[in-house]
Amino acid sequence: MPGAGDGQPVSADFFDVARRQRACRGFRPDPVDDDTLARLLETATRAPSAENTQPWVFVVVRHPERRAAIGALTARAWDQGGRAHSEGRLAPALLEDVERGAIGGVADAPVLVVVCGDARLTVAAALGPSVYPAVQNLLLAATAVGLGSALTTLPLVFGSELAALVELPEGVTPFAVVPLGWPARVYGPSRRRPLSDTAFREVYGAPWAGAGGL
Amino acid sequence: MPGAGDGQPVSADFFDVARRQRACRGFRPDPVDDDTLARLLETATRAPSAENTQPWVFVVVRHPERRAAIGALTARAWDQGGRAHSEGRLAPALLEDVERGAIGGVADAPVLVVVCGDARLTVAAALGPSVYPAVQNLLLAATAVGLGSALTTLPLVFGSELAALVELPEGVTPFAVVPLGWPARVYGPSRRRPLSDTAFREVYGAPWAGAGGL
Numbered sequence: 001m002p003g004a005g006d007g008q009p010v011s012a013d014f015f016d017v018a019r020r021q022r023a024c025r026g027f028r029p030d031p032v033d034d035d036t037l038a039r040l041l042e043t044a045t046r047a048p049s050a051e052n053t054q055p056w057v058f059v060v061v062r063h064p065e066r067r068a069a070i071g072a073l074t075a076r077a078w079d080q081g082g083r084a085h086s087e088g089r090l091a092p093a094l095l096e097d098v099e100r101g102a103i104g105g106v107a108d109a110p111v112l113v114v115v116c117g118d119a120r121l122t123v124a125a126a127l128g129p130s131v132y133p134a135v136q137n138l139l140l141a142a143t144a145v146g147l148g149s150a151l152t153t154l155p156l157v158f159g160s161e162l163a164a165l166v167e168l169p170e171g172v173t174p175f176a177v178v179p180l181g182w183p184a185r186v187y188g189p190s191r192r193r194p195l196s197d198t199a200f201r202e203v204y205g206a207p208w209a210g211a212g213g214l
Numbered sequence: 215m216p217g218a219g220d221g222q223p224v225s226a227d228f229f230d231v232a233r234r235q236r237a238c239r240g241f242r243p244d245p246v247d248d249d250t251l252a253r254l255l256e257t258a259t260r261a262p263s264a265e266n267t268q269p270w271v272f273v274v275v276r277h278p279e280r281r282a283a284i285g286a287l288t289a290r291a292w293d294q295g296g297r298a299h300s301e302g303r304l305a306p307a308l309l310e311d312v313e314r315g316a317i318g319g320v321a322d323a324p325v326l327v328v329v330c331g332d333a334r335l336t337v338a339a340a341l342g343p344s345v346y347p348a349v350q351n352l353l354l355a356a357t358a359v360g361l362g363s364a365l366t367t368l369p370l371v372f373g374s375e376l377a378a379l380v381e382l383p384e385g386v387t388p389f390a391v392v393p394l395g396w397p398a399r400v401y402g403p404s405r406r407r408p409l410s411d412t413a414f415r416e417v418y419g420a421p422w423a424g425a426g427g428l
Contacts (some may be wrong), residue, residue, distance in 0.1 A: 041413050043232045043408055046233055050367070051303060052308065129365060170418075
């Protein structure tokens, strides 16, 4: 039973799943079966897309050498700019977690899904708004069954090398690498800025709450 | 009770919500209350973001004149290129639905959420991967409570005019306009290309299913 491995009951209530979603950067080696993966990928394809063109592509990587090669790209991107960018921006504990993920933890996941956009199906500007909602569905579906996951973009720094590793044709480019596996540790609930910081009424800066409404 | 208005029971099971999500472009005028909106927006902020910078901004527009102004931008974008682009690409029924939405249906929603990215919080390249997952959470949350919604980008053709309408400061730019309201009609389940078209094993083009695995 998915999720039973960590001894925790898993709820599939959408609002609960959304609250439980966390970036997981450390995985147990236990495999993820094809049926579970197919369920997750099918759910990803339920996302909306520009003109319903569905320009997403999922390359499911399990082979240890290919995962290691993607991991090496990620570690290189971290060494050649990622760490320097994040130092001083991230709290020490998060920086340490991100670093552990970048230099090996992410590639240790038994499955890496290279999520791509296919520019042969729609205009380039429509790819992000079409591919990232599908990525989010994939992450939520993973959370719903108790799998750990994350949206990583660090390996895109070497996008053409990543494309070569999974043999993408002309016009198909990587948008994210999503590790999937059983989480190595239990995560607490996510923390977020309050809505008063990010939601406004009618115009930017006008308080969302307590202002009445139409 | 949310969703009770259309007489249909509403399930919040994540996989069911994902399957029910459809782009809604026609709305009833009934209002959407603040508590429901706050729940949807709070759920949107549960999405992942680059370095957990949470660079999303939600401007909730209810005022009829401002909604009409956003609707006018959308209709202009449709007239000045949108229709020409979509004609011949979309099936007649979908083209008609998109056109009805573009020339007024979307702006008829009682709420338009202008979802923006704040480049003061992260690098520009990280905004799409950070904002669109939050948009998808917003759409799924709407679906979970029975509200209609859609991810529209057509008004972004006139992004600086849209920014002016909701008084965005320098560095904050619109990424989507999401109409929210009770749907004018019942939608059937979404249709998608089969996984065999979009999911591959190890490298692009290698059949996902039936190839065994590691």
